[in-house]
Amino acid sequence: MAMTAVRGRLAGAxxxxxxxxxxxxxxxxxIVVLVLAIGGSFGxxxxxxxxxxxxxxxxxxxIFWAFAFICMYYVAVRDMDGKMVARDRVxxxxxxxxxxxxxxxxxxxxxxxxxxGIRFVRLAFFTTTMADVGPxxxxxxxxxxxxxxxxxEQVGIAMLxxxxxxxxxxxxxxEVRGRLQKPVxxxxxxxxxxxxxxxxxxIFAVLVSSHGFSGFAAALALAVLMLPTVTRATExxxxxxxxxxxxxxxxxxxxxWRTTMRVVLPTARSGVIxxxxxGVARVIGETAPLIMTAFGSTTLNTNPFSGPQxxxxxxxxxxxxxxxxADIDRAWVFALVLIGIVLVLFVxxxxxxxxxxxxx
Amino acid sequence: xxxxNTEIVLDGELGDEHGAAELVAEGVHAWFGDHxxxxxxxxxxxxxxxxxxxxxxxxxxxxxxRILNRMHELVPSxxxxxxxxxxxxxxxxxxxxxxxxxxRIGMVFQKPNPFPAMSISENVLSGLRLSxxxxxxxxxxxxxxxxxxxxxxxxxxxxxxxxxxxxxxxxQQQRLCIARSLAVRPQVLLxxxxxxxxxxxxxxxxxxxxHELVETVTIVIVxxxxxxxxxxxxxxxxxxVDEGEPGGIVEIGTTKQxxxxxxxxxxxxxVHGRFG
Numbered sequence: 187m188a189m190t191a192v193r194g195r196l197a198g199a200x201x202x203x204x205x206x207x208x209x210x211x212x213x214x215x216x217i218v219v220l221v222l223a224i225g226g227s228f229g230x231x232x233x234x235x236x237x238x239x240x241x242x243x244x245x246x247x248x249i250f251w252a253f254a255f256i257c258m259y260y261v262a263v264r265d266m267d268g269k270m271v272a273r274d275r276v277x278x279x280x281x282x283x284x285x286x287x288x289x290x291x292x293x294x295x296x297x298x299x300x301x302x303g304i305r306f307v308r309l310a311f312f313t314t315t316m317a318d319v320g321p322x323x324x325x326x327x328x329x330x331x332x333x334x335x336x337x338x339e340q341v342g343i344a345m346l347x348x349x350x351x352x353x354x355x356x357x358x359x360x361e362v363r364g365r366l367q368k369p370v371x372x373x374x375x376x377x378x379x380x381x382x383x384x385x386x387x388x389i390f391a392v393l394v395s396s397h398g399f400s401g402f403a404a405a406l407a408l409a410v411l412m413l414p415t416v417t418r419a420t421e422x423x424x425x426x427x428x429x430x431x432x433x434x435x436x437x438x439x440x441x442x443w444r445t446t447m448r449v450v451l452p453t454a455r456s457g458v459i460x461x462x463x464x465g466v467a468r469v470i471g472e473t474a475p476l477i478m479t480a481f482g483s484t485t486l487n488t489n490p491f492s493g494p495q496x497x498x499x500x501x502x503x504x505x506x507x508x509x510x511x512a513d514i515d516r517a518w519v520f521a522l523v524l525i526g527i528v529l530v531l532f533v534x535x536x537x538x539x540x541x542x543x544x545x546x
Numbered sequence: 547x548x549x550x551n552t553e554i555v556l557d558g559e560l561g562d563e564h565g566a567a568e569l570v571a572e573g574v575h576a577w578f579g580d581h582x583x584x585x586x587x588x589x590x591x592x593x594x595x596x597x598x599x600x601x602x603x604x605x606x607x608x609x610x611x612r613i614l615n616r617m618h619e620l621v622p623s624x625x626x627x628x629x630x631x632x633x634x635x636x637x638x639x640x641x642x643x644x645x646x647x648x649x650r651i652g653m654v655f656q657k658p659n660p661f662p663a664m665s666i667s668e669n670v671l672s673g674l675r676l677s678x679x680x681x682x683x684x685x686x687x688x689x690x691x692x693x694x695x696x697x698x699x700x701x702x703x704x705x706x707x708x709x710x711x712x713x714x715x716x717x718q719q720q721r722l723c724i725a726r727s728l729a730v731r732p733q734v735l736l737x738x739x740x741x742x743x744x745x746x747x748x749x750x751x752x753x754x755x756x757h758e759l760v761e762t763v764t765i766v767i768v769x770x771x772x773x774x775x776x777x778x779x780x781x782x783x784x785x786x787v788d789e790g791e792p793g794g795i796v797e798i799g800t801t802k803q804x805x806x807x808x809x810x811x812x813x814x815x816x817v818h819g820r821f822g
Contacts, residue, residue, distance in 0.1 A: 430659035434723070437617060438730060439649030440676030448676055452663035 216275075219262050227254035252283050296525065303522030306515050311523065316484040316501075321508055325515035330523055332486040336401060336495040337524070340480065341470050343405035343490060344412055349462055351409075352416030353451075359417075360424040361446050378414035385410040386475030394479055401490030404480035404497065408469040416465040423457030424450060456538075463535045470528060473499040498524040560635050560642060563650055566764040567633045567733035568593040569614060574628035575792070576609050576618065583609055585792035587628070589783055591734075596756060596765040598775040598801065601785030602821065606793030607768045610785070611736050614766065615651040616644045632733070649677050652727035656739040658719035660711035660726070666703050669711040669722055670694060673730040689729060697725035698755045717748020724755060728763070735759070737767040741774065753778050772817060776805055784813045 314329030
């Protein structure tokens with residue numbers, strides 16, 4: 187109250203005591219300095235690049251611009267507000283520039299794939315297969331139904347195998363804490379470093395060489411890759427459930443398994459869903475293990491247990507190796523649809539688990 | 547777990563599970579690994595009474611409390627000796643299951659811990675679900691209302707029983723935990739500094755609740771608050787620990803006697819605030 191009174195006296199008009207004060211750290215003069223630093227560094231970089239020095243290239247330009255901006259911003263703020271504020275502002279600026287820098291490749295990737303693939307996407311992609319399409323057919327005549335069905339079936343079966351196993355292993359590691367805890371953890375960590383081609387080779391030797399190619403074999407290879415991710419991520423989430431809840435449940439007379447099933451897992455539900463998603467993200471785009479297990483196909487095979495099956499990343503790979511431009515264009519379409527499916531998956535799952543930790 | 551008493555106890559039969567029960571501790575010792583934390587505790591906690599365990603920090607009161615409902619054995623390095631008798635039956639005897647003991651001897655913790663993934667009414671009923679007791683849907687509503695009344699929370703939450711259990715104030719959460727413990731109809735309720743994290747108003751409500759409960763549930767409360775011990779309890783046990791010695795009971799008596807006319811000098815020093 188005293189402060190507002192003092193400000194009122196200085197400003198000449200008494201401020202309304204009920205009006206809320208919103209303290210700001212970044213006033214209009216700071217915005218001006220920031221804009222001028224950005225503009226000035228851009229101008230300097232342009233001048234150096236186009237007129238004075240033999241430097242070339244967009245990447246060089248951007249890096250030099252960022253560097254010049256940081257220097258200019260630091261000097262300007264230091265002159266105005268002193269060293270400490272200057273250091274603080276520059277750190278914020280560096281972190282922001284880094285964050286922007288990271289999004290650029292991602293945006294470029296998405297944009298490029300979309301641009302390349304979108305011109306050849308037709309509705310028929312989702313309803314027909316490549317059975318009647320040859321390398322010389324135009325790229326607009328692409329069918330992806332067999333690949334979509336294949337990917338969904340293979341990843342689905344992989345989930346059915348690895349999610350229960352992974353969650354149960356995580357429960358063993360964190361809740362039960364048996365004597366095998368250390369060896370199991372070592373094995374899970376080692377498994378997470380398995381090269382995907384090795385997983386594919388393993389299933390090839392064990393299953394495919396005797397039973398032939400199948401979507402199920404591909405699912406097994408994917409499960410091998412998915413299991414350690416799901417286990418570790420679930421374990422981390424289970425650790426976050428406060429011990430007080432377990433104690434409360436045990437003090438009510440609950441046996442330990444019921445405590446885990448009815449209290450710990452429901453509390454960690456959104457985290458477990460995220461862990462499963464991480465596992466799916468790990469494998470949905472895997473190509474190497476599919477080469478020797480699902481093998482790929484141009485016709486629709488809805489039976490994952492017999493016969494080679496196509497998959498989106500596998501089809502992308504096989505088409506991209508072709509010498510025909512139409513096939514390469516087709517590969518972009520498959521890649522675009524794969525990215526689209528992953529995006530839809532993640533958005534729905536984020537919405538599903540966006541509730542606060544433990545709440546309904 | 548050594549049993550030195552040769553009295554014949556009904557092995558595996560905890561007896562009638564209704565009504566407040568008497569708890570007797572005899573010759574209780576406790577260790578965490580090699581560290582001897584409690585030595586030779588003998589205490590009688592009569593039925594339908596409130597017994598307060600007072601004493602400075604670190605003297606083993608909470609450890610003793612956890613021995614009373616077999617939570618002590620959940621710590622991997624924990625060991626104990628002695629007997630704890632619930633209405634005459636040793637709760638550590640071979641045929642008695644720990645989960646049965648914990649259903650009859652409930653516990654309320656220092657930090658309120660309602661289950662955040664459940665609604666308020668689900669929290670109240672969780673004790674029954676978790677211990678495997680089946681309740682018909684008709685009885686569920688009555689039970690929720692009854693226990694929330696007993697815990698002194700009904701009026702504040704009767705219109706939002708389906709809200710998540712974590713969305714309450716600290717005092718309300720603690721009363722919800724008390725309701726949750728009461729729903730399984732325990733014979734004894736152990737309270738480990740239940741009001742230490744709460745404001746005076748909530749503390750007062752909970753103390754009122756304790757007075758109402760004592761006719762049907764024996765209460766044993768650990769408290770650092772001397773005034774609270776005087777307000778609520780009828781019997782007191784003063785725990786103390788010396789350097790290098792295991793914790794033990796110095797004096798037992800009625801609350802009136804402990805606070806107005808203590809026998810031991812250490813008790814007098816503690817209750818008059820000269821240490822601890």
